[in-house]
Amino acid sequence: MTNYRTWGRTVFAGCNYAFLLLISLLCLMPIVHILAMSFSSGAAAAAGQVALWPVDFTTAAYDNVFGKPEYLRAFWVSVQRVALGTSLSMVLMIITAYPLSKDHRQLRLRTFYAWLFVFTILFSGGLIPSYLTVKSLGMIDTMWALVLPTAIPVFNIILLLNFYRNLPKELEESARIDGAGHFRTLWQIYVPLSLPALATTGLFTMVGHWNSWFDGMLYMNHTENYPLQTFLQTVIIKLDFRFIKAENAELLLKLSDRTSRAAQIFVAAFPILIVYPFLQRFFIKGIVMGSVKE
């Protein structure tokens, strides 16, 4: 691409910059708006005066949020869930993707195993049978209901096994000649080499666990076991918005503390805002490498 400048080129570049800037602001603005709202006084927020900058700056909403034991407890449940769920999924993913990345000659039943997993993304028993399964295992109101049913991330396993396959065969062969078994080869050669792919899938698993709310609603009978997103779902959305007629909904929305809702949303989004930009470089690399096959 030669880089000579013409008048048309300059105009296009200018418009392009402006357009993309507008688009990126469109993605950012709602979050900035919520942030501004959370630092504004209740009166200014209710009157709709807040746009992108706090009006009558106050941290009252945050005092309120952090003073709520239910909110903190839900936050803690989510933290536990992310820690347990992510580590479990990662371990399972690493050891499951390795045998599946072997070819037919090294593992006779490979095709059968692979289809066993792939079939679960093609077809599912549906909501009610899944619920009843978890229930009959006695997992209702326990952490296991949140981490075990989703512990096998089939898509991530596929991503990782494609990554494993693109590693040079010679590495594995030389390890075998040096006397390393499968476990050792996996641990000392495959895992260190697949760190970018692991970072990618790890990020997605973490974000997935942090963000999921529906299983919490389904499997938890007592609100004190709710993870944060489920808690917010019931507090922010359901109470104010659902099961209420449209005309009352508006009134209730205004009455319910808008700033406190904004603060709760922002605190729940904060861990993600922190984590994802740092891993961006990794995940683009990981996705591209995992999806490109030779």
Place this chain on the structure above:
Amino acid sequence: MNGITRLWKREWPLHMMLLPAIVLVVIFSYVPMAGIVMAFQKYVPNKGLFGSPFIGWRNFRLLMDYPDIGRIFFNTIYIAVMKIVAGLFVPITIAILLNELRREWVKRTFQTLVYLPHFMSWVLLSGILVDVLSPTSGVVNQLLGYFGAKPIFFLGSNDWFPYAMVISDVWKEFGFGTIVYLAALTGINPSLYEAAEIDGAGRLKQTFHVTLPGMMPIIVLMLTLNIGNVLNAGFEQIFNLYSPPVYESADIIDTFVYRMGVQQAQFGFATAVGLLKSIVSFLFISFSYFLAYRLANYRIF
């Protein structure tokens, strides 16, 4: 027999590695599949799967007679198809425009910003959307007010709701969708552009004759893979944003199954509806993978 022992001796670590995952998949994916027999039962929780009486196709007949069922299927497909089309068109356009940027850091910053909504849950985004789209005090309606427009209750009006879903979904996902297309763009051979330039093609012509054809394989692939989503209109999004006044335009299969099964405890009926969806989805997904394999030589593993 000897052959099998020899195989086992060689392969046992691989089987052991697969064991935990297989146990989990059997329990949490295959056992529920067996639970599908509920669709043919008048399921009574106390009696369980083995004690509940079988009633043949009655749940399905009930479903066919359900007055809103046509609407629900229509809504599902309508919203899902619009999302698929817009979700293809927008990221491609943005990726091409983004590719025109010269400065690497601008590109990177832009990407970081537009990925943001993808990483937030529909619970949080719904909280934000309800606030921003509110007809009385929302920012969007305030802005529209400056242009003299009357406030619009985006989430409370049947005329607007489906489009609000499509637009907010595209808003959430387009940034992330550009990743794949950007990767495809960097794979286009630069000498093609040089050749086009020598032949007198301007940037626009280059876009249509070099860039787009170069992206075609990945576009075809994404489109075919998305065929499997025609019955996935987005449960998490709609469930968090809909309300009884907009059921007419917002109720989709998944939300209906939830209300019937979990809220009204009609387990057999809800399972029948879910089963219907699972089967149709299964056909669509299998078809789309088959197409992707034939058209783009795509293999899942």
